[in-house]
Amino acid sequence: MRFNSLKQYQDYFSSLIQKERAAEMDFHLNEIMVLSGKQREQKGRAILLLNGNDSGTGIGGSSLVKFVRGEGLPDNQISIGDIVIVSKEKPTGKEEQGTVVEKTARSITVAYSQSPPFIVFGRNLRLDLFSNDITFQRMLEAVHKLEFLPNHHELLLGKVDFLQDEVNAKKTEISVANLNQSQEAAIRKAIESKEVFLIHGPPGTGKTTTLSHLIQLLSEQGNKILVSAASNTAVDNILEKLTKLGLPCIRIGNPARMDSSLSFLSLDVQLQDHPDYQQANGLWNKIQIQKKEQQEFVPASGQNRRGLSDEKIIQLASSKKNYRGIPSPKLRKMAQWIKVQRAINKNFEEANKLQMKAVEDILSQTPIICATNSTAGSGLLKDFLFDVVCVDEATQATEPECLIPLLKGKKWVLAGDHHQLPPTVVSKDAEALKLSLFERLKTFLPEEKSSLLSIQYRMHKNIMKFSNETFYGNQLKAHPSVAGHTLADLPGYEPFISLEQGLNQLLKPEIAVLFYNCANGVEAKLPDSYSYYNKVELEKVQQITDALLASRLFPEDIGIISPYEQQIIRLKSMLAGYQVEIKTIDGFQGKEKEVIIISLVRSNQEGNIGFLRDYRRLNVALTRAKRKLIIVGNLTTLQADPLYTWLIENISLVDSI
Numbered sequence: 001m002r003f004n005s006l007k008q009y010q011d012y013f014s015s016l017i018q019k020e021r022a023a024e025m026d027f028h029l030n031e032i033m034v035l036s037g038k039q040r041e042q043k044g045r046a047i048l049l050l051n052g053n054d055s056g057t058g059i060g061g062s063s064l065v066k067f068v069r070g071e072g073l074p075d076n077q078i079s080i081g082d083i084v085i086v087s088k089e090k091p092t093g094k095e096e097q098g099t100v101v102e103k104t105a106r107s108i109t110v111a112y113s114q115s116p117p118f119i120v121f122g123r124n125l126r127l128d129l130f131s132n133d134i135t136f137q138r139m140l141e142a143v144h145k146l147e148f149l150p151n152h153h154e155l156l157l158g159k160v161d162f163l164q165d166e167v168n169a170k171k172t173e174i175s176v177a178n179l180n181q182s183q184e185a186a187i188r189k190a191i192e193s194k195e196v197f198l199i200h201g202p203p204g205t206g207k208t209t210t211l212s213h214l215i216q217l218l219s220e221q222g223n224k225i226l227v228s229a230a231s232n233t234a235v236d237n238i239l240e241k242l243t244k245l246g247l248p249c250i251r252i253g254n255p256a257r258m259d260s261s262l263s264f265l266s267l268d269v270q271l272q273d274h275p276d277y278q279q280a281n282g283l284w285n286k287i288q289i290q291k292k293e294q295q296e297f298v299p300a301s302g303q304n305r306r307g308l309s310d311e312k313i314i315q316l317a318s319s320k321k322n323y324r325g326i327p328s329p330k331l332r333k334m335a336q337w338i339k340v341q342r343a344i345n346k347n348f349e350e351a352n353k354l355q356m357k358a359v360e361d362i363l364s365q366t367p368i369i370c371a372t373n374s375t376a377g378s379g380l381l382k383d384f385l386f387d388v389v390c391v392d393e394a395t396q397a398t399e400p401e402c403l404i405p406l407l408k409g410k411k412w413v414l415a416g417d418h419h420q421l422p423p424t425v426v427s428k429d430a431e432a433l434k435l436s437l438f439e440r441l442k443t444f445l446p447e448e449k450s451s452l453l454s455i456q457y458r459m460h461k462n463i464m465k466f467s468n469e470t471f472y473g474n475q476l477k478a479h480p481s482v483a484g485h486t487l488a489d490l491p492g493y494e495p496f497i498s499l500e501q502g503l504n505q506l507l508k509p510e511i512a513v514l515f516y517n518c519a520n521g522v523e524a525k526l527p528d529s530y531s532y533y534n535k536v537e538l539e540k541v542q543q544i545t546d547a548l549l550a551s552r553l554f555p556e557d558i559g560i561i562s563p564y565e566q567q568i569i570r571l572k573s574m575l576a577g578y579q580v581e582i583k584t585i586d587g588f589q590g591k592e593k594e595v596i597i598i599s600l601v602r603s604n605q606e607g608n609i610g611f612l613r614d615y616r617r618l619n620v621a622l623t624r625a626k627r628k629l630i631i632v633g634n635l636t637t638l639q640a641d642p643l644y645t646w647l648i649e650n651i652s653l654v655d656s657i
């Protein structure tokens with residue numbers, strides 16, 4: 001797909017972004033209707049038990065209201081720039097919408113363009129996320145900023161003749177220890193490309209590995225690099241590889257959403273040791289003390305000041321006279337309140353300056369900055385221009401989302417696989433956004449501007465087989481080091497001997513892929529949820545996990561995947577303390593484990609497999625295991641689908657355990 005003009009490009013994407021934005025609001029409204037406040041709070045999309053206070057006037061005359069929860073806010077997805085609604089009990093969706101302008105550990109400040117509704121000044125309030133608007137705003141901004149990048153906007157329109165000189169240029173050889181030829185070639189071509197390069201990596205072919213070695217070379221050449229990906233998990237994944245290479249990185253974003261083993265690299269944590277930040281902290285502590293002192297006085301806000309300016313109040317207070325019904329002592333206390341407020345404002349300004357200085361210091365001194373695509377558009381990176389921007393899992397992001405980080409760089413490197421997870425798009429009318437930039441560029445870029453990695457280093461050849469035939473036209477090869485590897489090669493593995501023959505079959509190291517037919521499973525869902533669970537499968541997954549652990553596998557060698565969130569919630573609670581990783585398919589993209597158990601959940605006579613028909617998701621789930629893949633599902637239900645039928649026919653079947 002190509003465009004005739006930048007205007008056409010911008011109109012096309014702006015309209016899709018707006019449609020998706022509207023659909024997201026509908027999604028939130030719907031969730032508000034079906035979930036309780038507590039359930040939504042657990043999802044991070046609502047905050048309960050807040051008390052609202054007038055917080056003065058903000059930019060452009062907006063009214064600010066600060067919502068506080070004394071014991072601190074729970075972990076949540078609400079960020080500065082998001083649209084929220086506040087209600088006393090269950091919201092109706094008709095509440096006045098406000099924009100989050102400040103967030104601390106205990107409070108969230110919301111700006112209202114008109115006078116806020118009276119209830120926001122009450123206690124025990126509920127605040128709901130209405131739209132993660134900040135990402136939409138950043139996408140729109142990125143689409144409109146394209147005018148300032150002439151080469152890149154030509155590229156996005158599909159006018160790529162100017163790349164021909166590079167394609168014809170003489171090639172230099174590059175050798176990187178431990179990489180194969182196609183990975184080295186990808187690195188060489190990426191280094192030689194001035195504008196753009198694509199690394200296509202089917203599962204386990206080392207696209208993240210290749211990207212991290214490319215980043216190492218680029219940083220050794222003195223380049224400043226921005227590394228981003230659609231999800232926090234994907235950013236953690238590449239960051240882990242970069243850290244293992246000993247590269248100096250910093251991660252921006254909320255540390256609560258990062259892998260805890262990497263949070264020491266987060267900007268927030270690194271800031272703690274910076275002298276300017278420590279000084280700012282001192283000032284914030286001082287502000288807290290000043291705020292306590294201020295409570296002794298009368299707030300010069302709203303009704304109290306009766307239209308008087310600060311100066312007038314101070315002047316009247318010193319005259320020691322009553323004024324228009326305001327008694328002199330009250331005027332004096334208001335004047336004292338104003339003086340303390342001025343001191344607070346001064347300290348606040350100074351603390352913010354010091355904090356910004358510390359942030360800039362750290363970000364400008366660290367050669368590699370990592371963030372999600374959306375966070376790459378945060379104000380923290382406003383003044384940064386990078387030599388290279390690398391986007392991993394680029395096929396998981398919509399084109400405008402991908403532009404957020406890309407617009408910050410002179411050269412773009414995208415790694416992805418359009419047979420794995422597509423971008424999440426809620427609106428039916430915005431489905432065109434599912435075509436990622438990576439996939440679109442691939443259709444018109446000269447061949448030299450992309451590389452296909454075709455040797456995979458993860459899966460036993462039988463685990464790879466189905467995906468290879470279904471999605472990759474058999475182009476994928478298993479490296480000899482993994483083609484025949486089994487659990488028997490892991491030190492200590494000794495299959496536990498059970499009275500159940502089926503279980504013994506599951507544990508045999510030489511059988512790499514098995515399907516356990518959980519024929520008596522029962523699918524169920526809560527009345528207020530779209531997600532399914534299956535109790536019988538839960539018990540079977542536990543039984544299999546116990547048997548694997550009894551066979552002396554380490555918990556960290558085992559991963560459990562289910563496409564259904566309700567099943568994941570139950571698995572996590574049932575296996576709490578097991579220390580095995582349990583995640584939805586989306587949470588496992590880019591990851592791998594020695595053994596993967598997949599619980600497919602659906603079990604009905606009608607052959608209704610719903611969401612399981614998403615084959616790109618299935619591809620991701622089936623390609624996470626290195627040595628053993630155990631699929632748990634209902635054979636009869638799944639046989640309604642030809643692809644599942646074919647999958648199951650080609651692997652070992654276990655009927656009872």
Ligand SMILES: Nc1ncnc2c1ncn2[C@@H]1O[C@H](COP(=O)(O)OP(=O)(O)OP(=O)(O)O)[C@@H](O)[C@H]1O
Nearest residue numbers: 178179180201202203204205206207208209457590
């Ligand atoms: N040249 C290589 N030699 C040995 N092992 C390698 C090589 N390249 C990659 N690997 C290993 O292969 C596995 C998969 O690599 P990586 O995660 O980079 O693949 P990926 O293509 O990003 O996977 P996915 O598509 O699932 O995101 C890792 O264990 C990695 O260490």
